[in-house]
Amino acid sequence: MPGLVFLLFMFVLPLYVVVSVAFGTVDYNQFGAAVPYYAPWWWSFTTFNDTLSKFYAGSAIYREPLFRTFEYVFAASAICLVLGYAVAYYTARFATKYKGLILILLISPLWISYLMRIYAWQGLLDTNGPINWLLGPFGFRDTNLLAGHSITLILGLVYGYIPFMILPLYASLDRIQESLLEAGRDLGGSGSQTFWRVTLPLSRPAILAGMVIVALPMFGDYYTNDLLGTTKTSMFGNLISVQREATGGVTRSAALVLILSVIVLIPMLYYLRETRRQAEQA
Amino acid sequence: MSVALEGSATVPKHRRYFGNPWHKPRFLQATTIGYLLWSLLPVVIAVVFSFNAGRSRISWQGFSMRWWTTDPTDSLLHDQAMRQAMLQTYRLSIITVLIAVPLGTLFAIGIDRWHGRPARGASFLMLLSFVVPEIILGVSLFILFTSLLHDIVPLGTKAQVLGLTAYQLSYPVIIVRARLLSIGPEYEEAAMDLGATPNQAIRAVLLPLLAPAILASVALVFADTVDDFVTVAALSSTADTETLAQKIYSAARSSPTPEVNAAATMMLITTLIVIGGGLLFYRRISKGQGGGGASDFAQL
Numbered sequence: 001m002p003g004l005v006f007l008l009f010m011f012v013l014p015l016y017v018v019v020s021v022a023f024g025t026v027d028y029n030q031f032g033a034a035v036p037y038y039a040p041w042w043w044s045f046t047t048f049n050d051t052l053s054k055f056y057a058g059s060a061i062y063r064e065p066l067f068r069t070f071e072y073v074f075a076a077s078a079i080c081l082v083l084g085y086a087v088a089y090y091t092a093r094f095a096t097k098y099k100g101l102i103l104i105l106l107i108s109p110l111w112i113s114y115l116m117r118i119y120a121w122q123g124l125l126d127t128n129g130p131i132n133w134l135l136g137p138f139g140f141r142d143t144n145l146l147a148g149h150s151i152t153l154i155l156g157l158v159y160g161y162i163p164f165m166i167l168p169l170y171a172s173l174d175r176i177q178e179s180l181l182e183a184g185r186d187l188g189g190s191g192s193q194t195f196w197r198v199t200l201p202l203s204r205p206a207i208l209a210g211m212v213i214v215a216l217p218m219f220g221d222y223y224t225n226d227l228l229g230t231t232k233t234s235m236f237g238n239l240i241s242v243q244r245e246a247t248g249g250v251t252r253s254a255a256l257v258l259i260l261s262v263i264v265l266i267p268m269l270y271y272l273r274e275t276r277r278q279a280e281q282a
Numbered sequence: 283m284s285v286a287l288e289g290s291a292t293v294p295k296h297r298r299y300f301g302n303p304w305h306k307p308r309f310l311q312a313t314t315i316g317y318l319l320w321s322l323l324p325v326v327i328a329v330v331f332s333f334n335a336g337r338s339r340i341s342w343q344g345f346s347m348r349w350w351t352t353d354p355t356d357s358l359l360h361d362q363a364m365r366q367a368m369l370q371t372y373r374l375s376i377i378t379v380l381i382a383v384p385l386g387t388l389f390a391i392g393i394d395r396w397h398g399r400p401a402r403g404a405s406f407l408m409l410l411s412f413v414v415p416e417i418i419l420g421v422s423l424f425i426l427f428t429s430l431l432h433d434i435v436p437l438g439t440k441a442q443v444l445g446l447t448a449y450q451l452s453y454p455v456i457i458v459r460a461r462l463l464s465i466g467p468e469y470e471e472a473a474m475d476l477g478a479t480p481n482q483a484i485r486a487v488l489l490p491l492l493a494p495a496i497l498a499s500v501a502l503v504f505a506d507t508v509d510d511f512v513t514v515a516a517l518s519s520t521a522d523t524e525t526l527a528q529k530i531y532s533a534a535r536s537s538p539t540p541e542v543n544a545a546a547t548m549m550l551i552t553t554l555i556v557i558g559g560g561l562l563f564y565r566r567i568s569k570g571q572g573g574g575g576a577s578d579f580a581q582l
Binding site: 013014015017018020021083086087089090091093094095102105106108109110111112113114115116117118119120121122123124126128129130159162163212213216217218219220221222223226227237240241244250253254257260261264268271272275 | 307310311313314317318320321322323324325327328329331339340341406409410412413414415416417418419421422423424425426428429430505508509511512516526527530531533534535538542543546547549550553554557
């Protein structure tokens with residue numbers, strides 16, 4: 001099957017090369033070009049160990065983005081979930097006449113480039129922009145919202161990724177049959193009891209899927225911060241992208257990619273296991 | 283429904299409100315409307331300010347077509363580099379759709395047919411590519427194409443297409459597979475009972491049934507590749523393989539003019555045409571077929 005060959009070629013081979021580069025060395029005579037070691041018995045762990053040690057041994061330049069990434073991803077995913085659930089729930093249950101319209105509006109931001117939307121936010125959040133004007137009466141007139149504020153970045157991430165939370169949630173909530181909810185109420189449950197004990201458990205797979213689809217890409221996001229933040233709000237993705245472009249940084253960026261892969265591996269495997277379990281149940 | 287409530291006038295007002303399962307969900311409604319405004323505001327800003335007469339992207343200085351056609355150097359019509367970037371974006375999207383969708387469709391049929399270890403391994407890899415942070419794939423491929431395959435696939439259009447295909451392949455596979463599961467094997471079996479060879483059964487029976495899912499994949503892959511930044515940026519070589527997303531990115535970090543707004547608006551229009559065309563076509567072929575595009579998307 002050519003598909004499988006292609007996938008192996010595009011996923012497994014690059015992974016191997018990344019490992020080889022990460023465990024290779026840097027040739028400073030050739031403008032810091034990376035020298036990969038393809039044979040495992042030649043692997044040198046100098047760069048990798050050095051990179052890894054920066055995370056626990058004091059270097060704020062590395063450790064802070066790491067912690068920040070967890071913080072931001074957690075906060076942004078939580079907001080995505082709460083806000084996204086409210087919107088999806090409303091659309092699925094109550095938006096009778098306007099359902100089609102709301103769905104189109106929900107998807108439509110995805111039709112214009114994400115960078116363009118973030119770029120528009122850059123203008124809106126400018127010190128002379130409308131957001132500062134709106135917040136002016138509350139004492140934020142001269143606050144530069146783009147000067148590395150966590151809140152700007154978290155909301156930026158929410159903005160970028162929340163559609164991918166709403167869509168699976170909507171799909172799952174829309175499929176819940178009205179009769180189940182009526183049964184819940186007939187059996188004496190109040191509105192909120194029915195929600196907590198019927199609707200929410202039924203949408204659990206979608207919550208899980210949404211969280212994974214939203215949170216994992218956030219771990220690798222760097223352009224949101226490049227446009228809306230400063231080095232004060234830089235994330236793990238920024239470490240990688242800066243290193244990749246730096247002279248002699250390719251080996252280090254490969255090491256960072258490996259570290260990030262290990263970080264996201266756990267939620268990823270959990271997700272894959274859950275999906276398989278659901279597929280088997282269905 | 284208000285009859286029952288009027289009978290219970292002694293119930294406090296808030297109890298009456300929350301106790302009534304049919305009350306209007308005003309809070310949720312406000313949240314949804316607020317969210318929609320919030321999500322659409324930047325899109326509107328981006329489009330409107332492409333017609334700004336001045337250089338600013340936040341203060342309106344009058345309507346003009348300056349950044350679209352009239353400015354002799356910095357308008358979309360006259361800026362060679364910007365046109366090149368848009369062309370490259372379209373080129374990459376079209377080639378990727380042409381490769382990823384047929385390959386993904388075949389792949390989905392394959393996974394559906396095989397059993398056991400290879401099928402499970404393949405769908406595992408598929409889902410993995412669906413959720414892996416893009417930067418991991420982008421940087422890995424960058425390293426692959428600059429080291430091991432340096433002489434075979436240099437950075438540039440070829441590398442970009444390969445990278446995008448790898449990243450996008452999961453969409454058609456997931457969508458087509460969901461459709462396959464809902465179709466079931468019966469139609470194909472019926473065709474073969476009537477004397478069709480397996481290949482004929484796939485071509486004459488299965489593919490038409492899969493058409494909605496294939497179309498949905500085309501629309502999705504196209505929209506997503508037009509928007510792609512990480513993979514494309516990591517694998518571009520020189521200025522002429524830069525895409526629009528890269529242009530916006532660098533403009534946002536240096537001195538932006540509304541020209542990028544015009545370019546992004548142009549891309550928006552194209553995407554709308556592709557999606558709208560797909561939708562019309564889809565309506566036509568899926569008439570009387572039950573199910574629907576929404577449910578195909580919902581399977582995601």
